[in-house]
Amino acid sequence: MxxxxxxxxxxxxxxxxxxxxxxxxxxxxxxxxxxxxGGRSRHDGLAEVILLDCSGSMGAPQAKMRAARRATLAAVDALPDGVAFAVVEGTSQATMIYPKQRRLAVADEDTRAGARQAVSRTSPHGGTAIGRWLLLARDLLGARPDAIGHVILLTDGRNESQQPAELKAAVEACVGRFTVDCRAIGTANGMHDWDGPELLVIADALGANPVVPVEDLDLLAGEFAAVLDRALTRRxxxxxxxxxxxxxxxxxxxxxxxxxxxxxxxxxxxxxxxxxxxxxxxxxxxxxxxxxxxxxxxxxxxxxxxxxxxxxxxxxxxxxxxxxxxxxxxxxEIELFSQVHETVAHYTHQQGYADEVRLALAAAGEGRLSDAERHLGRAVALAHAGGHEDKLRQLERLVDIIDAAVGVVRLKPGFDLKQWQPSAVSAPQTSGWVPGGPPAGSGRSAPAPHPAPEQRVPPWEHCGQTHTSPYCAECGAHHESPDGPPPDGS
Structure with missing residues (x-):
């Protein structure tokens, strides 16, 4: 449509x-x-809020805060005239960076210059209450109910200044109000203080966009610009x-x-x-x-x-x-009902991988390391069977792979949950099905059915209604021929 x-x-x-x-x-x-x-984006129909983590951890080291400021400035510079926008300081509270009042500005040469000055003065302090950041974004975007609302959420930490129930309630209050893209800062050696499942809950509820870990801080500005560029094309x-x-x-x-x-x-x-x-x-x-x-x-x-x-x-x-x-x-006929369509197999295989990584993370968080190792072994076998080299590289951070085909692995020494977070948020990210591509994992595949165009038939009665299509709109019964009665379902 x-x-x-x-x-x-x-x-x-x-x-x-x-x-x-x-x-x-x-x-x-x-x-x-x-x-x-074939049309052009209507920038006056868009509204953007940048939630910038300014908590104390962003200053350890200071390179994180500098990279975050550069990324925010790059996003502000990329705002076309007419876009409604705001930048919010996220700590244990949610505070306006630009404009100072709790409202959206409209992008032009003057407002972009004002936002650049305000962002340049930000400094790390305080805690992290992501739920409050989201609620302020909801209030700001609520002033433009006609606009397509979008939020960039940048953080390096977890929601330590709120109870989990508060964050959950805040996320639910934002559902349907805007979509969000989460970018999570880590370090070059793979250590991350943010909580992967926590960010996935936010992302899944608010647009189901991928959560992207960023370990090379030099890439952060490009990430922000790319996210904004995609948001500006929303129709x-x-x-x-x-x-x-x-x-x-x-x-x-x-x-x-x-x-x-x-x-x-x-x-x-x-x-x-x-x-x-x-x-x-x-x-x-x-x-x-x-x-x-x-x-x-x-x-x-x-x-x-x-x-x-x-x-x-x-x-x-x-x-x-x-x-x-x-x-x-x-x-x-078992040969018929045992067939799995290749498209379905492609995605159920990847869902199985994501489930195993999720179970491994949960087990590790509870100290059940043997269970975590077992689930990661299954994840490795699934990634290997599906030819997902990127997923195998991610898992090699956590385990030594002894036999990928059968999933024999050993947890790396020096277990630390901070190293697991990128795997947690990357596991649900999937490769798209390509017709004629290699099969994902095991299982039989069947060709895609090509249903004939819906044909009109002489009016017939079923479920107390008159129908002119071959199927009853109530129960789904098939009118097998124009002259014959519909099946009795027995």
Whole structure:
């Protein structure tokens, strides 16, 4: 579908259409692609807030604070005229750096110069209360409800000046108000004081963008400029993935699986009978994201064919999106129902890797080092099977790899959780599926189904309604031929 300002979002569904007769899960990868709209960004429709960590740890060493100031100045310099913006000092409180008043400025030559002077005077002091920083960003962006809100969050530490429940409440209060890009400063020797799972909670809830560790401080300014450049191309603030199921299907979960894994299930909002919208965040013309939709279906007799549901992307409630059907057939032929679509296999393999790293970090945090080693071994085997050399290099910071193929590893001596944080935030970052590419890990693959265009049939009655499509919109029953009765489902 097209957004009100012309950006086009297209959805393609990939799944294996066969189920065992005793029922099961249909795994669908919904690939959403944004097409170029040929238009230009409206900078007066954008609003940017930079949350700059100025806590005391940013002065140890002072190079961190200097790099953070340079990065913020680079972002300010890159602001085009017309963009609403603010820079916030983050410590145990949230304080305005520029402008001094709690409001957004509008970028022009004078305001950029004023912001540069104010940022240059910042110095490290105090604690870290990220929840308060986020709430101030929410209040600032709330003054521009018509704008596409975006936040750059830079930190080198964890939320030590607040209780976890306070941060959680602050994040929930910001959901749907803006998207955030997190950049986390570490050191060249791989030591990080920030908390990976903590930043992932923020990122997942506020746009599901990757959390990026930065160890080479000389690269920080380029990171800020690149993040801002992407934000300036946004055309819509919050698209929605709509999942409409027939009576025979239930949603088990909905996850974003590319470019990073984020569970959207609890974010779903019911908008009608068996219809739920899941937030997809802001979109630019070149964006591509993939989503894993799992539908649970009951048992049926072999060769029964039904429509489990429909998927669509929506931006404007008044403009209906084109629906993509999900059709399934029950079978007792193991050669059919055991097949896994190659797109689904590509992402479930990477989800398995992310789960093992998460479990390893949790075990290490509780002092269960043998369990952590075992989970990291499994992660190594999955990364090796999937050909993910980048993930193997990340894990080699934590373990000595003895046999990657079977996952035999040994934890490196001098265990320190500060070295684990980059692995924690990098694990959910995935490689996108490429048609015809090498298979991910093990498992059988089936070619993508190519459903025929929806055909109109003579009106027929089912579930108390009249239908002109081959499938009942209530229960998903298939009208097998224009002249024959619909199946009874027995």
């Amino acid at each position: 097209s957004t009100p300002d012309g950006l086009r979002l297209d959805l393609t569904a990939h799944h294996s259409e066969y189920l065992p007769a005793d029922g099961g899960i249909v795994d669908v990868v919904a690939a959403v692609r944004a097409g170029p709209d 819509t603030a919050d698209a929605q993935l709509r999942v409409r199921t027939s009576a025979l299907a239930r949603i088990r979960f909905v996850k974003q699986v590319y470019p990073t894994i984020a569970d959207l299930t609890v974010r779903g909002v019911a908008v009608g009978d068996r219809t739920i919208d899941f937030p997809l965040g802001a979109w630019s013309p070149a964006d591509r994201r993939d989503y894993h939709v799992a539908l649970e279906l009951d048992a049926m007799n072999p060769q029964a064919r039904r429509r489990a549901g429909w998927l669509s992307v929506r931006v404007d409630e008044a403009v209906p999106g084109d629906e993509t059907p999900v059709d399934v057939e029950w079978t007792d």
